[in-house]
Amino acid sequence: MRLYATLAGVVLSASAAHADPGRLLGDDTFAVHDGGPYILDAGLFAAQPAALPSGISTGLGAGVTRQCGCGLSYGLRASWSTESESSQTWVVTQWDMRLRGLVQLRHTAGRGILALRLGGGPTVVHEHRVRTQSERSGMTIESSSTALLPAADLEALVGLHVAGPWIAMIAVGPTVEVLDGNVRGGWIAQLTVGWQP
Amino acid sequence: MKRVLACIxxxxxxxxxxxxxxxxxxxTIEVTATGSPPVNADLRVALVWGRQWLVEPLCLEGSGGLPLDPRDDPNAVAAVIAAGCRDPFGFVPARDAADAPLTIGMPASLELITLPGADVMVGDLTARVAYGSLVVYDDQNHDGTLNIAVPNRPPDFGGEGGGGGGGMGSGSDDTMTKDVVVGASFVTMxxxxxxxxxxxxAFIQSGFYPRAGCDAPxxxxxxxxxxxxxxxAAIDATLMGTVPQETDLSQCVQRAPATGPVTVALTTPSRTLQELACRERNTDSTVRYREPDAQAPDLTDRTTACVHHPSFGMPSDVIEFVVAGRTQDSCVGLTHYILKGCREGPDCGTPDWDHSLAPPSWWPC
Structure with missing residues (x-):
């Protein structure tokens, strides 16, 4: 009986909210409308480390894209991620900063966005190594170095206009970097929230 | 960060x-050796971490630690102690941590890739220490490592060889080592x-190879x-519940490994030196006792004695049959048989075996 009373209360309050002119959600809240040419997005970033043989490098990514109106977009992206891995002799921490210029083929279907994104640019890798057990022995053995790797990414992007100017986007795809003269494959993934004013 | 930006x-x-x-x-520890090595010796030097180990009470009889029991044959007891007891103050090895070839007069470098494990460190997480001896040996089997053996016990309950040890330790332990120790930086206290x-x-002075009077490492x-x-000094200190002071404090040295090599003088191989290649099976220094089988153990080339169970209090009426290792064994050791008792000893409450009323026909005591 108490449950039914609670449910009735919820339904009545919902009805009252619907009738309230100062409500949070309007009829056009989820409507799709054409925004400007720019989309700014930021969110979570994950990738295979640029120069470590194992692990998942996690961090943040952000970007700006300008739509040309002809199914083609271009823009800039940046991401920062870090990962620590250890062996019997080393604990290695690397952070990767990926800076990309990109072009994007875009198709809009209702609320949805499908795109293929090709990016290119440098990946800055900073490495810090600590010799295992050396801190315990009182004589820390460590080294640091930084390198710049040419890289390219190809990402498939799925976006959804959720509400107003807000877009949820997922992008996943392969990446290649040139490390010590060798081409090295990997992957990247991003889960971001876009804003299209 | 500036460096990173500059790199970009x-x-x-x-x-x-x-x-x-x-x-x-x-x-990295550098070692030099002086003296004359054996002819055609394949000299190597090993860093051997030490084990915390106490000699068994019987080995202290007659040496000032415990008086000889007047009911026992003093010659037989002395003979079995001489044949089966290691130096109560000697360095007891646990593990070979690093190894390098050695040439007389030339420094050899021992590179330590790992820290000593918790099993060779004494103390708790806030204050613990490990001690090692630099052992120079003739690597007669040329395997590049110091082979550390264990004492050879008599075959137990019909088992083959002494390796099984009747529960004295792992059956895979080698009882023979071909390597011959010819010098060490730490032989005995x-x-x-x-x-x-x-x-x-922190450093807490303990009975683990003490250096009382010297500065802390x-x-x-x-x-x-x-x-x-x-x-x-060791006996007096033990009676007072403390650790013995070093005789000459001017010889105390505490220095970093990089400040110079450690010099090891080579000497003639001896049983005392060879004990540096002999470890003990049980890590808690307890004596394990055996139940006498109906069949006599193979006592060929072994020294034996009937002794009263050593006691620090009232004299015990329990008689042990004690068997030393063989003369050709690499390591010394004693095996104890009792007619009534348990693995832990004769005073274990409910005995696991009792042959006191009908001893085996071979029982000599």
């Missing part, structure tokens, strides 16, 4: 190593020693020397 501007500056590249040792020390946290790896103490 300059583009590509450092070389990433990842897990590759040379592995720097945590410490009764002589001057130079030891490799690894200290973590510095944290991390160090080379420490001490003059040693006398047997009487």
């Amino acid at each position: 501007v300059i583009a590509g500056c450092g070389k990433l190593q990842g897990f590759s590249g040379d592995v720097p040792p945590l410490a 009764l002589d001057r020693d130079t030891r490799v020390t690894y200290r973590e946290g 510095p944290p991390g790896f160090s080379i420490d020397a001490a003059s040693g103490f006398t047997r009487q």
Whole structure:
């Protein structure tokens, strides 16, 4: 009986909210409308480390894209991620900063966005190594170095206009970097929230 | 951060190593040897971490630690102690940690890639220490490592060889080692020693190879020397519940490994030296006792004695049959048989075996 009373209360309050002119959600809240040419997005970033043989490098990514109106977009992206891995002799921490210029083929279907994104640019890798057990022995053995790797990414992007100017986007795809003269494959993934004013 | 920014501007500056590249040792210890090695010797030097181990009470009888039981044959007891007891103050090895070839007069480098394990460190997480001896040996089997053996027990309950040990330890332990020890930096606490020390946290003086009177070793790896103490000082200190003071404090040294090599003088191989290649099976220094089988154990080339169970209190009426190792064995050791009792000893409450009313026909005591 108490449950039914609670449910009735919820339904009545919902009805009252619907009738309230100062409500949070309007009829056009989820409507799709054409925004400007720019989309700014930021969110979570994950990738295979640029120069470590194992692990998942996690961090943040952000970007700006300008739509040309002809199914083609271009823009800039940046991401920062870090990962620590250890062996019997080393604990290695690397952070990767990926800076990309990109072009994007875009198709809009209702609320949805499908795109293929090709990016290119440098990946800055900073490495810090600590010799295992050396801190315990009182004589820390460590080294640091930084390198710049040419890289390219190809990402498939799925976006959804959720509400107003807000877009949820997922992008996943392969990446290649040139490390010590060798081409090295990997992957990247991003889960971001876009804003299209 | 400035360096990183500069790198971004300059583009590509450092070389990433990842897990590759040379592995720097945590410490490097240089050793030089003096003296004459055996002819055609394949000389090597090993860093051997020491084990905390107490000699069994019987081995202290007649040496000032415990009086001989007047009911026992003093000659037989002395013979079995001589044949089966290691130096109560000697360095007892636990593990070979590093090894390198050695040429007389030329320094050899021992590179320590790992820290000593918790099993060779004495103390708790806030204050623990490991001690090592630099052992020079003739690697007669040329396997590049100091082979550490265990005492050879008589075959137990019909088992083959002494390796099984009747529960004395792992059956895979070698009872023979071909390697011949010809010198060491730390042989016994009764002589001057130079030891490799690894200290973590604070330092608390304990009965683990004490250096009372000397300064505490510095944290991390160090080379420490001490003059040693006398047997009487050790007995007196034990009776007072403390540790013996070093005889000559001017010989105390605490230094970093990088400040110079450790010199080891080679000597004629001896049983005392060879004990540096002999470890003990049980880590808690307890004596394990055996139940006598109906069949006599193979006592060929073994020294035996019937002794009353050593006691620090009231004299015990329990008689043990004690068997030493064989003369050709690499390591000395004693095996104890009792007619009534348990693995832990004759005074274990409910005995696991009792042959006191009907001893085996071969029982000599």
